[in-house]
Amino acid sequence: MQSKVLELKENGDSIYLVSSDLHTHTPLCHHAKGTPAQYIAAAKAAGLQIYGISDHAPHLPEPFDDWRMSMSDLPAYYEWIAEAREHAGGQLTIQAGLECDWLTGCESHIEHLRRAHPWDYLIGSVHYLPSRNNRRWDFDNPAHLSQWKNLNANELIELWKLYWQTYTEMVQADLFEIHGHPDLIKKFSFIPSGDLRRYYEPVITALSHTGKAFEINTAGWHKPCAEQYPTRQFLELAAEAKIPVYINSDAHSPQEVARDFPKAHQLVKEVGLNLVTP
């Protein structure tokens, strides 16, 4: 059953709790399923006004990995978006975006992607960290769970430092409208002990300098961490600093569109965050 994002008021009017879902995927990334018609039907059933498509962007040099589009997939991606628009009709606005990977030094590639199409927005995400042998490591890939299990307490702290530094660097680069799933590093529930605010604060400061938004990503509730990204303490700091926020599902199948949006909306209200209504 789809989460309804509409709330009925006493006078019979309905108001939108959350009007958009801007982080969603397509099968072009090789790990999502569903047709444009299925995703759009789900978005309509959830009562959304805006459905944003933001599949995993190509990254260079190719082949980069096996979970994203390649540069040569972009025309098929534009087709997919056009097909979604046809199914949406006048009821639902479709926006076109990409979820881009932030890796240190990728600025010119992101600028190249930016110019490739009249995007409505780009999401920036950190899925990769440099690893000890100087290769990149997609730390949230379940294939690497054994590496996580082998970390000692100090290595875990170092890894968290590296993640949050990389994330801060991405925000400071000021290349993205939306900053995707901050706190993804906790996905498998390997979390250092003690007060974690020291990791979050530099990101909040950087967001407040650029004026850009981040997302509450509801997919976290369905991962081993069993919690939205980012954690409540991050949200409280963001509310204090008046950072704008989106609620996004990161849907990789039609059933996941607008998933848990009422629960996320409740959280936004509780901590006093400013939800963007695009």
Ligand SMILES: [Zn+2]
């Ligand atoms: Zn994905």
Ligand SMILES: [Zn+2]
């Ligand atoms: Zn992501």
